[in-house]
Amino acid sequence: MALRFEVLGRFNRARAAQLTLPHFVCQTPLFMPVGTQGTIKGLTTNQLEEIGCQIILGNTYHLELRPGSDLIDELGGLHKFMNWPRALLTDSGGFQMVSLLHLADITEKGVTFQSPVDGKPMLLTPEQSIEIQNRIGADIIMALDDVVKTTITGPRIEEAMYRTLRWIDRCIAAHKRPNEQNLFGIVQGGLDPVLRDICVRGLVDRNLPGYAIGGLAGGEDKDSFWRVVAQCTAALPEDKPRYVMGVGYPLDIVVCSALGADMYDCVYPTRTARFGTALVPEGILKLKQNAMANDVRPIDPTCMCMVCKNYSRAYIHSLVTKDAMGSQLLSYHNLFYMMKLSRDLHASIVEGRFPEFVREFLQNMFPKGNVPEWVCNAMEVAGIDIAACCSPFPAPKIGLEALVSPMVQQRFSQMNNHSLLSSINQKLK
Amino acid sequence: MLSILNNLANRALAKTGEREAEAMKFGIKAWRNGGRERVGSLDLVNNNAAIETPALVLTTRKGLPTYISPDLLPSVASPDSCLLQASPLHFLDSASPKTISNIGGLHQLVSLHGYSFTAAPRDSILCLPEYESTNKMGASFETTCGRRLIKPAEYMELVSALNPNLWATLADEVPAWVSEKRNKTSVDRTVRWLDECIALDKVGSRNVLGAIVGGSSIEQRVRCAEEVTRRNVSGYWLGGFGLGETMEERPALLCAVTDILPTERPRQISGLDLPEEVLQGVASGIDLFDSTYIYHLTLGGYALTFPLNRNERRISDEGNDIKINLKATIYRKDTSPIIDDCRCYTCQNHTRAYINHLINVHEMLAQILLEIHNTHHYLGFFRAIREAIKEGEFDLFHENFVEIRHDHMTAVAANS
Numbered sequence: 001m002a003l004r005f006e007v008l009g010r011f012n013r014a015r016a017a018q019l020t021l022p023h024f025v026c027q028t029p030l031f032m033p034v035g036t037q038g039t040i041k042g043l044t045t046n047q048l049e050e051i052g053c054q055i056i057l058g059n060t061y062h063l064e065l066r067p068g069s070d071l072i073d074e075l076g077g078l079h080k081f082m083n084w085p086r087a088l089l090t091d092s093g094g095f096q097m098v099s100l101l102h103l104a105d106i107t108e109k110g111v112t113f114q115s116p117v118d119g120k121p122m123l124l125t126p127e128q129s130i131e132i133q134n135r136i137g138a139d140i141i142m143a144l145d146d147v148v149k150t151t152i153t154g155p156r157i158e159e160a161m162y163r164t165l166r167w168i169d170r171c172i173a174a175h176k177r178p179n180e181q182n183l184f185g186i187v188q189g190g191l192d193p194v195l196r197d198i199c200v201r202g203l204v205d206r207n208l209p210g211y212a213i214g215g216l217a218g219g220e221d222k223d224s225f226w227r228v229v230a231q232c233t234a235a236l237p238e239d240k241p242r243y244v245m246g247v248g249y250p251l252d253i254v255v256c257s258a259l260g261a262d263m264y265d266c267v268y269p270t271r272t273a274r275f276g277t278a279l280v281p282e283g284i285l286k287l288k289q290n291a292m293a294n295d296v297r298p299i300d301p302t303c304m305c306m307v308c309k310n311y312s313r314a315y316i317h318s319l320v321t322k323d324a325m326g327s328q329l330l331s332y333h334n335l336f337y338m339m340k341l342s343r344d345l346h347a348s349i350v351e352g353r354f355p356e357f358v359r360e361f362l363q364n365m366f367p368k369g370n371v372p373e374w375v376c377n378a379m380e381v382a383g384i385d386i387a388a389c390c391s392p393f394p395a396p397k398i399g400l401e402a403l404v405s406p407m408v409q410q411r412f413s414q415m416n417n418h419s420l421l422s423s424i425n426q427k428l429k
Numbered sequence: 430m431l432s433i434l435n436n437l438a439n440r441a442l443a444k445t446g447e448r449e450a451e452a453m454k455f456g457i458k459a460w461r462n463g464g465r466e467r468v469g470s471l472d473l474v475n476n477n478a479a480i481e482t483p484a485l486v487l488t489t490r491k492g493l494p495t496y497i498s499p500d501l502l503p504s505v506a507s508p509d510s511c512l513l514q515a516s517p518l519h520f521l522d523s524a525s526p527k528t529i530s531n532i533g534g535l536h537q538l539v540s541l542h543g544y545s546f547t548a549a550p551r552d553s554i555l556c557l558p559e560y561e562s563t564n565k566m567g568a569s570f571e572t573t574c575g576r577r578l579i580k581p582a583e584y585m586e587l588v589s590a591l592n593p594n595l596w597a598t599l600a601d602e603v604p605a606w607v608s609e610k611r612n613k614t615s616v617d618r619t620v621r622w623l624d625e626c627i628a629l630d631k632v633g634s635r636n637v638l639g640a641i642v643g644g645s646s647i648e649q650r651v652r653c654a655e656e657v658t659r660r661n662v663s664g665y666w667l668g669g670f671g672l673g674e675t676m677e678e679r680p681a682l683l684c685a686v687t688d689i690l691p692t693e694r695p696r697q698i699s700g701l702d703l704p705e706e707v708l709q710g711v712a713s714g715i716d717l718f719d720s721t722y723i724y725h726l727t728l729g730g731y732a733l734t735f736p737l738n739r740n741e742r743r744i745s746d747e748g749n750d751i752k753i754n755l756k757a758t759i760y761r762k763d764t765s766p767i768i769d770d771c772r773c774y775t776c777q778n779h780t781r782a783y784i785n786h787l788i789n790v791h792e793m794l795a796q797i798l799l800e801i802h803n804t805h806h807y808l809g810f811f812r813a814i815r816e817a818i819k820e821g822e823f824d825l826f827h828e829n830f831v832e833i834r835h836d837h838m839t840a841v842a843a844n845s
Contacts, residue, residue: 037786037787037790037792038787039787039789039794040787041792041794042793042794042797043794044501044774044778044794044798045778046501046774046778046798047498047500047501050500062790066786066789066790067761067782067785067786067789071761071762071782074762075762075764075780075782081780081782081783082783083779096698108506276705293523293524293525294524294525294528294531296528296531296532306499306500310499310540311539311540312532314523314528314532315491315524315538317523317524318491318520318522318523318524319490319493320490323490323491323495324495324496324793324796325490325491325493325495325496325498325792328496328498328793328797329498332498382558422509
């Protein structure tokens with residue numbers, strides 16, 4: 001164990017904590033930008049520090065390919081190679097292989113795939129993944145898990161979950177630097193609560209420094225998504241960090257934080273910047289639209305970042321998708337937004353005003369009150385009253401629907417009866 | 430031999446207008462009897478520090494550097510890095526002149542109030558003069574919006590909206606190999622457009638650089654220069670260079686022009702990119718250099734390494750290199766900075782190995798770091814030039830540099 005996790009404040013399931021890692025002391029909830037190949041696209045480490053970035057994610061698959069974990073090790077580890085003084089997290093490499101490579105095949109041994117360099121068959125085992133991550137030297141390393149898409153059904157999900165548990169033992173055994181690097185286990189099990197439960201118990205038994213909720217953010221419907229997160233956060237230990245992998249959209253981060261998660265990562269903010277989309281309190285702003293060409297306002301009048309303080313939408317519009325500077329400025333703004341969101345989540349929980357923060361967030365994003373149903377359901381479970389953000393109740397309907405209007409649903413919130421809610425929701429579809 | 434001339438003010442009466450008109454002051458601080466090179470001080474009277482010349486004008490895209498984001502710009506050897514190029518033609522697509530005016534001009538648009546802009550139509554990267562399509566109505570350019578014919582009116586609309594500190598009039602630039610007749614026409618047109626541009630200028634030609642062309646014909650160059658000096662302009666912009674004339678024929682062409690121009694007005698040139706070309710320009714009395722050298726180096730993965738201290742000849746082979754190619758595998762594990770005692774952000778924070786990796790995985794950070802270093806280094810080169818002129822040793826500096834380059838090329842040839 002090479003971390004300390006101290007909860008500083010709570011609101012129901014949500015918590016704000018201090019996560020002390022070998023290279024940096026972090027405040028959670030936090031968002032981790034993805035620096036796939038040892039850099040966040042278009043930003044210097046100096047700028048990342050300035051906007052308050054605490055942990056960066058590196059992709060083991062890409063880094064092993066180029067420049068190679070041996071080289072990184074020889075040159076003193078990834079922190080030194082990139083000159084990033086704060087914390088780093090590496091994933092196991094498994095996800096990239098499954099999603100990027102043709103004919104990747106998963107067996108008990110590991111993940112077999114075709115080398116992208118010369119087409120030869122290669123194998124990534126749990127042992128190798130951990131060895132590579134040991135050489136890269138990140139503060140947090142991820143176990144190699146058997147990832148399946150949540151859109152798949154059938155026995156494959158169960159197979160993957162049990163294999164993930166068998167592989168965690170191999171990962172633990174292979175881990176050479178437990179006093180400097182924290183090995184997180186990843187909860188799998190698809191959308192099946194029984195499988196998820198087995199996986200959580202299995203991982204918790206191994207007493208790992210932290211836990212991730214994996215296998216989500218892959219196209220499943222939002223309603224299933226939040227329920228899996230809710231189930232896992234309820235079952236995972238209180239005193240250890242919980243990391244929801246691949247999340248994502250600011251709304252998702254707020255909901256998951258309300259449900260008790262602490263850490264997130266996603267390529268979304270930087271990727272969407274390169275397509276000309278900015279993150280704003282109202283949601284998104286597409287700078288490529290013609291309407292932006294003459295709009296002299298900043299991207300977000302409430303944002304204090306260098307881009308919003310100095311540049312107009314019109315100017316950014318003239319740059320986006322044409323000039324590298326456009327990508328850079330938008331990436332800067334989007335990451336600034338995400339770092340501010342992280343800070344706001346932490347501060348509002350510590351200062352005892354988390355529900356107010358959530359309400360304000362939802363009101364900005366859904367000024368007409370059309371908060372999605374899944375968010376309402378999740379907030380109910382999180383015990384956060386967002387009635388003020390939701391639209392006035394619809395006119396009474398005849399029949400069954402009259403019994404289950406939103407107002408009635410909220411009146412039943414004390415029941416905390418998930419299955420009743422879901423069966424009601426099912427009937428409404 | 431040093432002699433200092435007094436500053437000569439170049440003021441016109443201030444006109445009342447919507448925007449405050451800015452006069453420009455240029456004075457010679459150091460020169461050598463018998464030489465054309467000079468150190469000058471360009472004061473653009475906008476509350477920013479005066480710029481010492483010969484100076485490098487940094488390339489921009491729509492007013493910002495290609496890769497160096499505005500918050501990183503101050504660290505790149507301020508105050509030297511204060512003079513930026515801007516081509517009005519970058520804004521053909523967007524933003525519209527009206528929007529630019531509404532925002533308050535170029536400085537406000539890119540939020541670089543501490544910097545000065547000099548605008549010329551030609552931008553050797555994105556807006557290349559397309560002489561075959563140019564006609565009496567306007568100059569043709571290959572731009573990012575396709576081939577466009579730019580008339581003086583359209584050009585001046587953009588210049589007025591942008592309100593740069595200095596701007597060059599529209600020119601018909603032709604390459605060195607055109608016929609005499611075509612060349613002569615280019616001079617006629619350029620002079621005519623100069624008059625048109627000045628007539629369209631709302632703030633009263635206080636900061637206008639008269640464009641001088643003439644290809645590779647000394648006669649036409651002289652004719653054009655004589656015409657332009659008869660107009661009321663604040664300085665001169667030498668166009669049509671870097672378009673096919675040889676290194677050998679260039680000095681004569683340059684001097685033919687500068688010998689006619691008044692000493693106390695600044696001269697800017699586009700198209701002299703390489704260090705040796707810059708030195709040719711300095712030797713003939715040019716003050717401002719709009720060079721795309723850094724841009725091309727950066728894109729190619731090159732970092733400048735030539736010694737700036739003109740007395741220093743490094744022992745190692747590599748110390749005499751002009752530049753290194755960080756794509757090369759020899760840098761894979763090189764944990765040294767590009768240059769050991771370089772004070773730029775890149776050298777203070779990153780290694781050759783890291784930049785090599787970034788280039789290989791096609792990450793934008795590679796270009797950002799290289800542009801920072803190369804800009805810093807090239808600005809240092811210009812500083813060294815100014816020091817040499819002040820000490821009356823520019824000829825020696827020039828010779829020394831060419832020799833290093835020659836030795837390096839010989840060594841490279843021998844090794845290959």
